[in-house]
Every structure is written in C-alpha cells, then in structure tokens.
Amino acid sequence: MTSFLPKLEWKSFFRSASFGKSLGLKILMGFFAFYFIAMFFGAGLTLFPFLKDKFPAQDPLFVVNGYLFYWFLVDLVLRFFFQKLPVLAVKPLLILPVKRRDIVNYVLGKSVLSFFNFLPLFAIIPFSITLIYKGYPAGLVLTWMLAFFLVTLIINFLNFIIESFSSEKDLSVLPIIILAGGLYALNDFQIISFSTLIGNGFNAIYNSPVFIIIPVFILVGLYLINFKLLKQKLFLDSGLKTKIKAVQTSNMEWTKNFGDTAPFLQLDLKLIWRNKRSKSSVYGLIIGLLYGLFFYTNPTYQNSPSFFVFIGVFSTGIFLINFGQFIPAWDSAYYKLLMSQNIKYEHYLKSKFTLMAISVILLFILGIPYVYFGWKILVVHFAAAIYNIGVNSHIMLYGGSFNRKKIELDQKAAFNFQGTGAVQWIIGIPLLLIPMLIFGLFNFLVSFEVACLSLITLGVLGIVFHQKIMKKITAKYLQSKYIMINAFEQDN
Amino acid sequence: MIISSNLSKKYGGKQVLNIESLEIPKGQSFGLVGNNGAGKTTFFSLLLDLIQPTTGFIKSNDIQVNESENWKPFTSSFIDESFLIGYLTPEEYFFFIGELRGQNKADVNTLVFKFKDFFHGEILGQKKYLRDLSKGNQKKVGIVAALIGNPEVVILDEPFANLDPTTQIRLKGIIKDLAENQNVTVLISSHDLLHVTDVCERIVVLEKGEIIKDLVTSEATLKELEAHFSENEVY
Numbered sequence: 001m002t003s004f005l006p007k008l009e010w011k012s013f014f015r016s017a018s019f020g021k022s023l024g025l026k027i028l029m030g031f032f033a034f035y036f037i038a039m040f041f042g043a044g045l046t047l048f049p050f051l052k053d054k055f056p057a058q059d060p061l062f063v064v065n066g067y068l069f070y071w072f073l074v075d076l077v078l079r080f081f082f083q084k085l086p087v088l089a090v091k092p093l094l095i096l097p098v099k100r101r102d103i104v105n106y107v108l109g110k111s112v113l114s115f116f117n118f119l120p121l122f123a124i125i126p127f128s129i130t131l132i133y134k135g136y137p138a139g140l141v142l143t144w145m146l147a148f149f150l151v152t153l154i155i156n157f158l159n160f161i162i163e164s165f166s167s168e169k170d171l172s173v174l175p176i177i178i179l180a181g182g183l184y185a186l187n188d189f190q191i192i193s194f195s196t197l198i199g200n201g202f203n204a205i206y207n208s209p210v211f212i213i214i215p216v217f218i219l220v221g222l223y224l225i226n227f228k229l230l231k232q233k234l235f236l237d238s239g240l241k242t243k244i245k246a247v248q249t250s251n252m253e254w255t256k257n258f259g260d261t262a263p264f265l266q267l268d269l270k271l272i273w274r275n276k277r278s279k280s281s282v283y284g285l286i287i288g289l290l291y292g293l294f295f296y297t298n299p300t301y302q303n304s305p306s307f308f309v310f311i312g313v314f315s316t317g318i319f320l321i322n323f324g325q326f327i328p329a330w331d332s333a334y335y336k337l338l339m340s341q342n343i344k345y346e347h348y349l350k351s352k353f354t355l356m357a358i359s360v361i362l363l364f365i366l367g368i369p370y371v372y373f374g375w376k377i378l379v380v381h382f383a384a385a386i387y388n389i390g391v392n393s394h395i396m397l398y399g400g401s402f403n404r405k406k407i408e409l410d411q412k413a414a415f416n417f418q419g420t421g422a423v424q425w426i427i428g429i430p431l432l433l434i435p436m437l438i439f440g441l442f443n444f445l446v447s448f449e450v451a452c453l454s455l456i457t458l459g460v461l462g463i464v465f466h467q468k469i470m471k472k473i474t475a476k477y478l479q480s481k482y483i484m485i486n487a488f489e490q491d492n
Numbered sequence: 493m494i495i496s497s498n499l500s501k502k503y504g505g506k507q508v509l510n511i512e513s514l515e516i517p518k519g520q521s522f523g524l525v526g527n528n529g530a531g532k533t534t535f536f537s538l539l540l541d542l543i544q545p546t547t548g549f550i551k552s553n554d555i556q557v558n559e560s561e562n563w564k565p566f567t568s569s570f571i572d573e574s575f576l577i578g579y580l581t582p583e584e585y586f587f588f589i590g591e592l593r594g595q596n597k598a599d600v601n602t603l604v605f606k607f608k609d610f611f612h613g614e615i616l617g618q619k620k621y622l623r624d625l626s627k628g629n630q631k632k633v634g635i636v637a638a639l640i641g642n643p644e645v646v647i648l649d650e651p652f653a654n655l656d657p658t659t660q661i662r663l664k665g666i667i668k669d670l671a672e673n674q675n676v677t678v679l680i681s682s683h684d685l686l687h688v689t690d691v692c693e694r695i696v697v698l699e700k701g702e703i704i705k706d707l708v709t710s711e712a713t714l715k716e717l718e719a720h721f722s723e724n725e726v727y
Contacts, residue, residue, distance in 0.1 A: 342594075
C-alpha cells in the first residue's frame with residue numbers, strides 16, 4: 001500500500017536541488033561526512049587501549065558506561081539544532097488516498113535513518129569488536145551494543161517531542177537549554193548523579209540482558225507519544241501551517257545620516273535581522289570575535305606574527321566575509337525589482353560597503369581586550385582592520401559581480417551551501433593569504449613595524465581611492481546585469 | 493511614448509518574440525492578450541531592460557531602454573511576486589519604493605490612503621511581512637506600489653489574476669482613471685478577455701511572439717477576441 005512512499009523519497013533525494021550541486025561542493029560535503037566517520041571510527045578503535053592505559057584499575061566498558069550520560073546529553077542538544085522532522089514534505093499526500101496512520105508511521109520511520117543515528121555506530125562497533133577480541137562474552141557485548149543503539153533512538157524520538165513543544169513558543173531554544181543545562185548541573189553538583197545512574201543502567205544490562213526490556217519500553221512509549229502528536233498535526237491549520245509572527249517595526253531614523261544610501265542601509269539591516277539565513281552572519285560575529293582565544297591562549301603561536309594577521313583579518317572581518325561573500329545574492333529574490341527601479345547601483349553597493357566597514361570597526365573595538373596577550377597583537381589587529389576596510393571590502397564587492405547563485409533567505413543557515421560557488425572559495429585566497437604573505441615578507445626582510453605599516457598603507461590607499469574603485473566595481477555589476485537577473489531566476 | 497522597432501528575442505535559436513513595429517502613444521491604455529508562451533512577459537521584460545533584445549530596440553519617451561537608464565524615473569511596474577521584498581511589511585515596502593522614487597513618507601501615505609478601499613482592510617497595519625500575505629494581497633501591494641511617484645508609464649503583468657471579484661472591479665476603475673484622467677500610459681496583459689476589453693482602449697493579440705491582431709476596442713472587440721481564441725482551441 002505505502003510502497004510508493006520510499007520510491008518518492010528516493011526521487012526527492014536524487015532530484016533535490018542540493019544534489020544537483022556542483023561537483024566541488026559534493027566533494028566537500030562528502031569530505032565532511034567522511035571526516036566525521038573517520039573521527040568516530042578512530043575513536044572507536046583507540047578507545048579501549050586508551051582507557052586501559054588511563055584507568056588500569058577499572059574495566060574500560062564500565063568507564064565508558066560512566067561517561068555515556070554526557071554523550072547522550074550532547075547528542076540531544078545537537079539534534080535539537082540540526083535535526084528536524086520533515087513533516088512539511090507530506091502535504092501533497094494529505095489529499096491522496098493514503099491513511100494518515102501510514103503517513104505518520106512513514107515520517108517517524110524515516111527519521112530512524114538519519115545520519116545522527118548511524119554516526120555513533122561507527123565508534124561503537126569497532127569498540128565492541130575490540131571488547132569481544134579481548135575476551136568479553138560476545139552475547140553480552142552485543143546486548144550492550146543494542147542497548148546503546150536503542151538509547152540513540154530514544155534520543156531521536158525524545159528530541160522530536162521536545163521540538164514539538166518548544167516550537168510553539170517564542171524562545172524556542174530556551175526549553176532545551178534549560179533541560180540540558182539542568183540535567184548537567186544536577187549531575188555536576190552531585191544532586192542526582194545521572195552519569196552514575198545511566199552508567200549503572202548500562203552495567204546492569206550488560207550483566208543481565210533481561211534489563212534491555214527497559215529501553216525497549218521507553219522507546220515504544222516515546223514512539224507512541226510522537227505518533228499521537230504528529231497525527232494531530234497533520235492538518236493544514238496546525239503542524240503544516242507555516243508560522244507567522246507579529247512584526248516589530250522601527251523606522252531607523254539614524255540611518256538618515258547616510259544620505260542617499262539610507263534606504264538601502266535600512267533595507268540591508270532589515271534583511272539581516274528578519275531572515276534566518278542572514279541572521280546567522282550576526283551570530284557568526286561572536287564566533288569570529290572569540291576565534292583568537294583558540295590560538296592566543298596557546299604559547300606555540302606567540303612568536304609568529306604572520307599568524308596574528310590571519311586571526312586579525314578573520315576576527316575583525318568575520319561579518320565582512322560572511323555577509324560580503326553573498327553580495328548581491330542576498331537580494332536575489334527581488335533583484336528584478338531593484339533593476340527596474342529608479343536606483344543608482346552605486347548607492348546600492350555603497351550601503352553594503354558601509355555595513356561591512358562599520359562591522360570591521362566594531363569588531364576591532366570589541367577585540368581590543370586581546371591586548372592582554374601582547375601589544376603586538378593589538379597593533380596587528382589594527383593593521384588588519386584597516387586592510388579589511390580598504391582592500392578586502394572592495395575585493396568582496398568586486399567578487400560579488402561574479403555571483404550567479406541565488407539564495408533563499410528563509411532557509412536555515414547551518415550546513416547550507418546554497419549560493420556557494422567557486423567564487424566564494426577563490427576569493428578566500430586574496431582575502432586571507434595575501435595580507436599574511438605581505439606581512440610575513442616585510443616582517444622577515446625589514447621589521448615588525450614596517451610589516452604593519454605596509455598593511456595599513458594598502459588599506460589607506462584603498463580608502464583614499466574608494467570612489468574610483470567603486471566606479472569600476474559598479475561598471476562591472478552593470479556589465480553582468482542581465483546574466484545576474486537570469487541566474488537569480490534559476491533554481492540552482 | 494513607447495516605440496519598438498524591429499524587436500525580436502531568441503532563446504537558443506527559438507524565436508519567442510518578433511515585433512516589427514509597435515507604437516503606443518502617451519495616455520493610452522494598452523492591453524496585451526495571448527495564450528501562455530505568446531511573448532507577453534518577454535515584451536514587458538524587454539521594455540524594463542531586464543533582458544536584452546536579440547535585434548531591434550524599444551524607445552520610451554525617446555530614450556532607448558537598453559542604452560540609458562533615464563526611463564526609470566517615469567516608469568513603474570509590477571510583473572510578479574519577485575518584485576516584492578518578502579521580509580518587509582507592506583508599509584515599509586511602500587516607503588522604500590517611495591524613497592527610490594523621490595517621495596517622502598507623507599506623499600506615500602497620501603497616495604496609499606487613496607487605496608484604502610482597494611486594500612479592504614487586509615494590508616495596512618497588519619503587522620505581517622509581505623511573504624506571509626496571501627497571493628492576492630501580495631498582488632494588491634505590488635500594484636499599488638507601482639503607482640507611487642507619479643509614473644508616466646505603468647506596466648502590469650496579469651494584474652487581475654488571483655484577485656477577488658470586488659478588487660478586480662476596483663482595479664479596473666483605477667486603471668481607467670490613470671489613462672483617462674492622469675494621462676498615464678498603462679500597459680497590461682491579461683488572460684481575462686472581458687476585463688481587458690473593459691479597461692483597454694487598444695488590444696494587441698500576440699501569438700508565438702508575433703502580433704496577429706491590433707484592435708481599437710469597441711462593442712465588437714470582445715466577440716472578436718472570443719471567436720479568435722476559440723478557433724485556436726481546435727488545434
């Protein structure tokens with residue numbers, strides 16, 4: 001009866017827009033998948049000898065059991081952010097003669113095939129094999145493995161329940177943070193020790209396999225709850241409805257100071273705030289800002305100033321990179337409107353430039369505390385910031401004129417490569433490598449001061465010739481106008 | 493006002509538009525009729541310089557549209573939803589278009605207020621983004637936005653589609669008023685023969701990219717058009 005559902009799924013996978021992406025992108029995605037698999041596999045292989053070495057007095061399996069709680073907690077949180085139940089895809093099925101029960105079972109069953117459920121197996125299977133090899137009773141190890149997989153599935157379904165309750169609230173991430181944080185705190189302060197609880201549970205299953213009945217029961221229970229929740233939602237006016245939030249507006253009078261650019265500046269700010277995809281470039285700010293902490297806290301990097309340039313360009317330019325790489329694709333949805341309106345391309349581009357320049361200045365100021373790791377770092381960051389404003393922002397705008405891929409703004413951002421083409425990769429080279437090379441060269445040949453000065457000079461030159469450069473860039477955009485209009489209409 | 497000469501557009505050797513000459517005088521309400529794929533939207537896109545002609549050119553007010561951009565200040569259009577900015581509210585969208593066309597907020601408010609009836613209380617003050625409005629309401633916003641800033645040429649592609657009956661009748665009033673009283677050249681395309689004969693002084697029928705009829709609207713026009721399109725149905 002429902003055998004056509006897997007067929008549909010097969011087609012939707014191979015005909016999806018993302019599958020038809022360029023070869024380079026496929027390779028990259030494949031690489032990521034392979035990377036994670038290899039990491040887990042490696043961990044699974046080395047876990048046993050590692051634990052034996054670290055805790056010689058204890059049984060490695062029981063040590064693992066003791067830490068499972070943390071793994072499950074991280075798994076739950078990650079799933080909350082990255083795994084969604086694909087309910088919307090079933091809309092066309094509602095009017096066809098398919099039983100609702102079948103649809104629900106199908107959607108839930110499909111979720112079991114998620115990458116999230118299989119990834120841990122890459123670690124658990126080699127670990128279990130090692131155990132058996134080391135003389136653990138095979139039957140018991142397999143039961144333990146089964147229990148682990150069952151708990152993974154429990155998390156799978158538990159996540160959907162949490163999501164279905166939290167998605168109706170305004171602050172949808174709050175429940176998961178409170179839940180995960182609460183569990184972690186209770187455990188950490190030894191109020192209720194979940195890690196021992198779960199550890200003991202797994203130990204018990206290992207010692208007497210009868211207890212596997214408990215996770216089976218929990219799993220069935222959660223499945224039934226999911227089933228009930230989902231069945232209620234399969235109506236156009238409940239779960240399948242796209243959510244509409246009331247809008248907060250502000251008229252942003254302060255942008256008026258920017259004259260002709262003001263309407264575009266307002267538009268860009270709204271663009272960034274009101275769309276999922278672009279909003280992430282704001283969250284990126286935090287990552288970029290803290291990026292230096294990964295490296296500066298490590299003494300190995302203390303004596304390689306060229307590396308400071310990399311961090312400097314990156315941490316003051318994170319917004320410039322995130323936002324700039326998709327100019328003008330951010331506006332691809334209504335590009336025809338812009339092109340038929342009475343606008344000057346120059347003002348349109350100028351607004352993007354202004355945003356990027358302001359972001360660099362702000363990020364530099366916020367990054368001043370890095371001076372704690374040495375005054376040289378601050379000086380390099382300053383030089384990098386000037387270079388970002390004067391050179392990199394123009395490179396970004398220029399690169400944008402080669403942009404041929406549209407972006408759907410309301411798609412999620414994480415692992416979304418829509419709009420990414422060769423341009424985005426190539427442009428990274430002049431953006432990060434060239435300043436490093438220039439700096440490194442002068443630092444090696446002359447001195448640290450001259451090296452900084454050379455970057456600053458380049459940046460200042462860019463700022464001085466800003467008008468002239470913008471004219472050239474504008475001409476380039478005008479030249480590719482028709483190609484861009486056409487390209488932004490295509491689904492990539 | 494609008495003169496197109498020797499205009500053609502080919503996609504990979506396939507001719508989608510071929511108009512030897514077409515002249516639309518100022519203040520005319522001009523209707524373009526034809527089946528799907530006849531070349532209506534292609535013609536409008538050429539007029540707005542969104543695509544390049546294979547041969548020939550269009551002049552609007554003596555400005556060749558693919559060479560100068562000076563036609564933009566007096567031309568406005570609504571072709572499809574891709575002319576809307578989904579993450580703005582209707583009010584913000586009107587103000588944005590207003591600013592591009594040199595109108596301050598008060599000007600825009602005055603104009604938009606005139607269309608209160610047209611909006612039927614479903615557009616203004618709703619605290620919704622354009623992307624969350626229904627297709628019909630999106631269309632209303634697009635059409636009214638095309639009237640901001642006293643344009644001399646207004647281009648509307650399929651303006652009646654997706655609108656409710658009340659709004660269709662109101663829109664007919666608006667278009668008639670533009671051409672008759674404000675001397676605005678209005679170009680519309682439509683699949684609805686009744687509406688287009690009601691509104692337009694002149695109707696051009698396109699078929700496979702070529703003009704096959706050029707009619708001055710009269711009592712007999714609707715019958716003639718209906719006869720023409722039911723003939724087509726046969727093959």
